[in-house]
Structures are given as structure tokens and as C-alpha cells.
Amino acid sequence: MRAILGSQARLRWVHLLLGGALLMPYYLLATVLLSFALAPGTGLLGTAVFQLSALLVAVPLAALSALLFPLVRPLEATAARALTAPDGELATGPADTWGERTRPALYFTLHVLLGGIVSGMALAGPPGAVALIALPLTGHGDTLRAMPWAHWAQGPWLTLLAPLSGLALLALLIAAPWAAGTVLARCAPRLLGPSAADRLAEAEHRAHQLALRNRLARELHDSVGHALSAVLLQASAARTVLDSDPAFAREALAAIEQTTRNAVGELDTVLGLLREDGPASAAPAPTLAELDGLLARTRAAGSTVTLTTTGRPLDRLPPVVSREAYRIVQEGLGNALRHAGPVPVELRIDMDDDNLEVTVRNPLTPGPGHRRQGGGRGLAGIAERATLLRGSSTAGQRDDTWQLTVHLPLKGTTR
Known part of the structure; x- marks a missing residue:
């Protein structure tokens, strides 16, 4: 529990929210670009497909921008050093050559992707989890049964599975930031660490x-x-x-x-x-x-x-x-x-x-x-x-x- 909910886990959660914030400009740009090519879907499924498509376009745009700016490495290294406590040495200077920019660009891409996912879960997950837990008490079972994939919501299943699903979603909201933060902390030394040229200098x-x-x-x-x-x-x-x-x-x-x-x-x-x-x-x-x-x-x-x-x-x-x-x-x-x-x-x-x-x-x-x-x-x-x-x-x-x-x-x- 200390590893998942302790101070270090909270700092890594902040680091992931920072990645989500960094993703937002690319996500909005991708939304504008897709609006010219695709019509936003209707309904819950259509909206989800459109948002997922925007995310898939935004991530390559973020990777391209990270390749173009050598200061991405010291900025990401500073944030990682302060928030994720990586087990290894991180570089302090900018990446001067194209070859040296590849690893920081990969870390930046991973940071904004995982940060965007965790940020989206942090916004939409708690209300959904609370709604599922309280569903048997709110009398909205008919709405749930109207969903095409909710054929299980019949009789006692609604009373039992909805609260359990809500609790499972809450557990996922806690475990996902911990897992994503751990991945970033372990990747930081390899992707943000000094290159051979840096070590020689x-x-x-x-x-x-x-x-x-x-x-x-x-x-x-x-x-x-x-x-x-x-x-x-x-x-x-x-x-x-x-x-x-x-x-x-x-x-x-x-x-x-x-x-x-x-x-x-x-x-x-x-x-x-x-x-x-x-x-x-x-x-x-x-x-x-x-x-x-x-x-x-x-x-x-x-x-x-x-x-x-x-x-x-x-x-x-x-x-x-x-x-x-x-x-x-x-x-x-x-x-x-x-x-x-x-x-x-x-x-x-x-x-x-x-x-x-x-x-x-x-x-x-x-x-x-x-x-x-x-x-x-x-x-x-x-x-x-x-x-x-x-x-x-x-x-x-x-x-x-x-x-x-x-x-x-x-x-x-x-x-």
C-alpha cells in the first residue's frame, strides 16, 4: 500500500498529470485536423472512436516536436529527477545531435501517452465508478440494460456486478498511475541518461x-x-x-x-x-x-x-x-x-x-x-x-x- 499510495507514488502521479497537460496542445491540434477528415461520431461509441483517433494522431505529433527541440532532454530529466526518483543517472545538458535526440523523444512520447491515459482516467473514472456502485440504489437499471453490451444486467446481476465493477474501476484508477509511474521511472535512466559522447565529454x-x-x-x-x-x-x-x-x-x-x-x-x-x-x-x-x-x-x-x-x-x-x-x-x-x-x-x-x-x-x-x-x-x-x-x-x-x-x-x- 505504501508503494501504491505513498508520497513517491503521489509524486509520480503528478508527473503523469504533467504528461497529460503536455499532451493537450497536440490533442487539440489533432482534433482540429481530424474534424476536416472525419465527422465526429454520434453517441457514446462514435465519440469514443473519434477521441481515440485524435489521441493516435496527437502522439506522433508530440514525438516529432520532441525530435526538433534539443532542450526536451534537460526539461524531462529535471521533471523525472524531481518527481519519479529514477534509479540511475540522468543527463543535464541538451541533446545536440539527431542521434542523441531519439531517446529523449521516445521518453517524451511515452510520458505524454501514459500521462494522457491516466489524466483521462482521473477525469472520467471516479464519476463512473461512483455511478456503478450506486446504480442499484438509483433506479437507473433500465438505462444500463439498454446498452448493447449490458445483456448481463438482469435481475440479481445488476445488484451484484455493478458495485463490484465500480470497485474494480476504483482499484484500476489507483493501480494504473502506480504502474505507469513505475514504467517511466525505470525507463528514465535509459532514455534520458547521458550518451556515450556525454560520458566522454x-x-x-x-x-x-x-x-x-x-x-x-x-x-x-x-x-x-x-x-x-x-x-x-x-x-x-x-x-x-x-x-x-x-x-x-x-x-x-x-x-x-x-x-x-x-x-x-x-x-x-x-x-x-x-x-x-x-x-x-x-x-x-x-x-x-x-x-x-x-x-x-x-x-x-x-x-x-x-x-x-x-x-x-x-x-x-x-x-x-x-x-x-x-x-x-x-x-x-x-x-x-x-x-x-x-x-x-x-x-x-x-x-x-x-x-x-x-x-x-x-x-x-x-x-x-x-x-x-x-x-x-x-x-x-x-x-x-x-x-x-x-x-x-x-x-x-x-x-x-x-x-x-x-x-x-x-x-x-x-x-
Whole structure:
């Protein structure tokens, strides 16, 4: 009884009445068209035949209109989602191609057909059921017996069968909307669900969002992570010599100020990628042309960085390679600061017309007073950056040093 008369069944009944309302314009148009071809029948049977003919003409007209309007799918999906609670995913956008419009048009046709039938039963059924139940008491048995199909309405049959028929009609008025609503709810996911093209577009959108999230994670890790590591070492050094060497402490504090200012600028650039109402940021991402500033901040943290370059100048690299290479160098130096502390670091950048190779090497033994920190996602981010540029990266122990090597191709990369 809950399934037939519960709140969900009532919502589906409303959905069917909506289908009946949507059918009315087509039904009236079909009535006008048929009036030119057929004369409306006389009597109860003739009227029923004419109305049935109008219904058979109205349904194809509804199907044709649904094929012509791509917004039928989101409109029907919204109504079905709110009223029928389908067990499946429904599409949200319009059907753009003719092939995609076929299934929503079929659902719309089924909706208006079942809705029209249920609406007609809701209008004519209750009075008929009440009349049948009360027929033995009203004295209209002669009228019933005059019907050509009512030869059974004789004697006790009138007293027994008429009320039973009325009760059966009431039961049908309750069961028909439940059955029709169930059919629509089960058909909705198949006929209003996303097509293969919709699913592919959604998968591409999710992949794009995931790639953007990964990019933001890499940028935040490499830029802010390096700055925090440098600031940590500079603050530790300043605290250690604050009383014995105030001049060095002032230099360390100045380095902290400059490092923090640069980190705030890079953070604004990265967070600008999240803005949807304008360009990512007015400040461009740093490139290898700004490597001197990065090395100065790393040296201010206590590390001795030795730079060796071969091949073309750093400012002649393709912009995208130069930006990614800067982040790779930044993360390599940041790893040395985080895990080894203020130790000598060798940075080598080799370039030719076809390839760029970046090598960062530092001792495995942590510097004095530095406690080695746990691993993070820096190496994974470096590998992702290299893979996006069709390159490769390796990292690991070489004798008593830790070495990071990244190989990036230059051909075919211009942006």
C-alpha cells in the first residue's frame, strides 16, 4: 500500500498529470485536423472512436516536436529527477545531435501517452465508478440494460456486478498511475541518461580538472615549500648567532624578508589559477632567466651552490621548458635544504639544440645541527613535470651523494 499510495507514488502521479497537460496542445491540434477528415461520431461509441483517433494522431505529433527541440532532454530529466526518483543517472545538458535526440523523444512520447491515459482516467473514472456502485440504489437499471453490451444486467446481476465493477474501476484508477509511474521511472535512466559522447565529454572535463589540481599542487609544493625551507634555515641561523654576531643575524633577517616577499608573489601567481573571473595573475611564472635570485636565496639559507652551465644561454630556452626547469631546480634545491640542510650543492645545466639536462647533487650526510626530515611529494612532482614535456627524471644515491637528474627534450616545444 505504501508503494501504491505513498508520497513517491503521489509524486509520480503528478508527473503523469504533467504528461497529460503536455499532451493537450497536440490533442487539440489533432482534433482540429481530424474534424476536416472525419465527422465526429454520434453517441457514446462514435465519440469514443473519434477521441481515440485524435489521441493516435496527437502522439506522433508530440514525438516529432520532441525530435526538433534539443532542450526536451534537460526539461524531462529535471521533471523525472524531481518527481519519479529514477534509479540511475540522468543527463543535464541538451541533446545536440539527431542521434542523441531519439531517446529523449521516445521518453517524451511515452510520458505524454501514459500521462494522457491516466489524466483521462482521473477525469472520467471516479464519476463512473461512483455511478456503478450506486446504480442499484438509483433506479437507473433500465438505462444500463439498454446498452448493447449490458445483456448481463438482469435481475440479481445488476445488484451484484455493478458495485463490484465500480470497485474494480476504483482499484484500476489507483493501480494504473502506480504502474505507469513505475514504467517511466525505470525507463528514465535509459532514455534520458547521458550518451556515450556525454560520458566522454564528462571524462575529459574531469581529467582536465584533475590535471589542474595536480598542477596547483606541484606549483604550491615547489614554490612555497622551497621558500619555507630556506626561511626555516635562515631563522635557525639567525637565532643561533643573534647575540654573538648581530650583523649576520640582520643579514639573515633581511634574507628572510626577501624570501618571504618572493614567496608571496609566487603564491599569488599560483592561486591566480583558481580564479574564474579573469587572468591567472599579472605576474608571470619564473623561468631559468631568474635563476640567480633563486640561487641567492638558497645561499642565504647557508648552502653553498655551485652552478655550471653549458650550451645555449638560459634566456634562449622555450618558455614552457624554462618555467618547468625552474621549478625542477627549485624543488631540487629545496630537497637539499629540507633533507641535508646547509650543505654544498652542485647544480649543472647542460643544453644543446635538442635537449636540456638538469643535475642537482648534494652530500647524503645532513649538515651540522640539521635533522633529516621525512619524504614528501617533491620527486613525484618532478617526474610529472618531466613526463608532461616528454622527458624523464631519475633520483637516487650515487656513492655518498644524492643526485637528481632530469632530461627534457627541446624539439617540438615552443610555448
